[in-house]
Amino acid sequence: MAEKEINYDQKVVAAAPELKPEQRIHNEQKPKPQQEEKKASKLFPNSPLFQNWGENLSEENQKEAEALFEKYGYNVFLSDSLPLNRVLPDTREPKCVGKKYPKDLPSIAVVLIYLNEALSIIKRAIRSIIDRTPEHLLREIILVDDNSSNDDLKEDLDIYLKSIEAQNPWLRMVRVKHSESLGLAQARVSGFKAASADVVAILDAHIEVHNVWAEPLLTRIKEDRTVVVSPVFDSINYYDLDVVKYPPSAHAFDWALWCMYESFRPEWYKLNDTSLPGKSPSVMGILVADRKFLGEIGGLDGGMKVYGGENVELGVRVWLCGGSIEIIPCSKIAHIERNHKPYMRDLSMSMKRNALRAAEIWMDEYKDMVYYAWNIPLKDDVSERKKLREKLNCKPFKWYLDNVYPQLVTWENLVAYGGMKNLDANMCIDQGPVPGHIPIAYGCHYYGPQHTYYHSTGELYIGGIKSHKYNDNRCLADSGEDSVPDLYNCKEAVQKGMGILWSFTQGKEIKNRKTGRCLEMKEGTLVIQTCTGQTWEIQNIIRSF
Known part of the structure; x- marks a missing residue:
């Protein structure tokens, strides 16, 4: 879900975190290639x-x-050779294993969304749901095809589904086909509308459910119909399809509304029981909810396009309009992490649009944070959803920040943001290769590496701004020792004795308050030197400074 990639002359290598041995779980029944x-x-x-x-x-x-x-984007060659009913390892928390659940639980509809998914992957998802969900609970499986073009998802899939129906006459199989590709967000809306069971589980098609996945979710919803729940996702490697255990985590987001994993609130850890549900600010997109309750608070937003941001919108709306969100550690689903999304590799435009739509409807005066994060604001007609908010008498977004997601930091003290251009050289400040501590001058493209934020106290953040209180921003700094500008986490720069406060006025110089030197351009390179009168301009002014 990264923004448009910027190719620098230097080679940038991003190191992936190593997995601990106990995190890797191999499927020993997998046949050798x-x-x-x-x-x-x-x-x-x-x-x-x-x-x-x-x-x-x-x-x-x-x-x-x-x-x-x-x-x-994943290993279909291997998938085609694996059994559809392959055994998954039990990755649940230890205290989950012996838990008992009521027999009398709500019925469930499982929605699978896909666009040109591999046939063997879809078959394995369906097989796992049927084999690992009690027959008296599973009412229907709904397949939403977002206008796939693959031939094997036509007649071959039809034949497979007819065999499933013949073997399981109690199960309702529903197929929804879009006549044009509308995107993941709209496909979820179609799936939700087609469901008739008490509870709707909206999943991707590249998943396999674990044993006893549904009972913990349905038990919690039976206790409180206003709780929207999510299982814990294990990861299926895209290359060897082995399962990697993931621990329970909250589903969170930054101010650009990109989703992310985050720790639960401290009170959950104090209970010292990892089998207990944990409160979550949002959902990742895979969600399970009481169908009527979700309908009462507006269902899924049909105004969201393609993919991205719709999960955060739903999460915020649930919390503000009378519900809550929980992660259920005793429910596990294994989900393939693609290496790439073949159908749309750059999601930034749809994500930006959806994020600003959510901000306009739900975030009140804090919507500005989303605009700052994306740099270029877009407009959208959200009047209908605002009327829904008034009708439901939903809480203000400040309540959400105070009570649900206090980890988000608000940026009331920003005075300007966007690309910072040297008017003499017609080039912009850029964070350059990461990791690294030297900002560079680069042709102005105004994507993430050039996002600059000027703080009322004088800090200049380069390469974006952090959304959470537990993170530190990267400050432009002057060490005073040489002519090379520095880019360090702000706290680290202060510890090193660097000057991180700058005086700047639109169309004038950028001058370090500690050293009295200026950030300037020399032969196409950023330098810090005695001020010669070079001038700078930042894209967006929030208020005069």
Whole structure:
């Protein structure tokens, strides 16, 4: 979900965090890939698919596997050889294993959303749901096809679904097909509208449910119909389809409304019981809710487009309009983390639009934070959803910040934001390669690496601004020791004795208050030197300074 990539002359290498041995869980029943006695050449040594999988695979199979990987973003070659009812490891918290649940629980509809998903992946999702959900609870499986073009998702899938219906006459199978691709957000709306069970679970199609996944969710909703719940997602590696255990975490977001994992509130940890539900500011998109309650608070927002932000909008709305959100550690679903999204690799435009829509409807005076985070505001007609908010008598967003998500930091003291351009050289300040502590001058493109924020107290944050109180921003700094500008976490820069406070007026110099030197351009490079009168301009002024 990254913003548009910027290619610098320097090579940037991002290191992924290593997994602890106990986090990796291998499916021992997985058959070995077809191998040849003679060791085959490695045809795609730089492909992410073959970094940790496919050793000794024949050249013919390597070609097929790589082509399928490019098309789908995960290992379809391997998926096609795995049993549809493969055994998943039990990754639940220890205290979950012995828990008992009532027999008399609400019925559930499971919605699977897909666009050109691999057929074997969809089959395995369906098989896992049928095999691991009690028959008396599972009323229907709803498949929402967002106008797929793959041939095997037509007749071949029809044949499979008819066989499922023949084997399980008690189960209602529903297919919803879009005549044009409307995006994930709209597909979820279609799935929700097609459901008739007491509870609706909206899932991706590239998942496998664990044993006893539904009972903990349904039990909690039976206790309180206003609680929207989510299972804990384990990750399925895109390359070898092994399952990686993920611990329970809250579903959170930043001011750009990108979703993220975060720790629960401190009171959850004080209970010393990881099987207990944890309060969450939002949902990741996979959610389970009482169908009538969700309908009463406006269902899913049909004004959201394509993908991104709709989950945060729903999370905020649930909290403000009489409900709450919880993560249920005893419910586990394994979810494939794609290497890439083949159908839309750059989600930033739809995400930006959806984020600003959510901000306009729900965030009151704090909507400005979302505009600052995205830099370029967009307009949208949200009058209908604002009327819904008034009708439901929902709480103000300040209540949400105070009571649900106090970790979010508000930026009332910002005075300007956007790209910072040197008017003499017609180039912008850029954070440059990360990791690194030297900002650079670069042609102005105004994407994330050039997002600059000027604080009323004089700090200049380069490369974005942090949304949470537990994070630190990266401040432009002058060490006073050389002509190279520095870019460090603000607290670290202060500890090093650097000057992080700058005097700046639109169209004039940027001068360090501690050293008296200016940030300037020299032969295409950013330098700190004796002021020569070079001038700067920032894109957006919030208030005069």
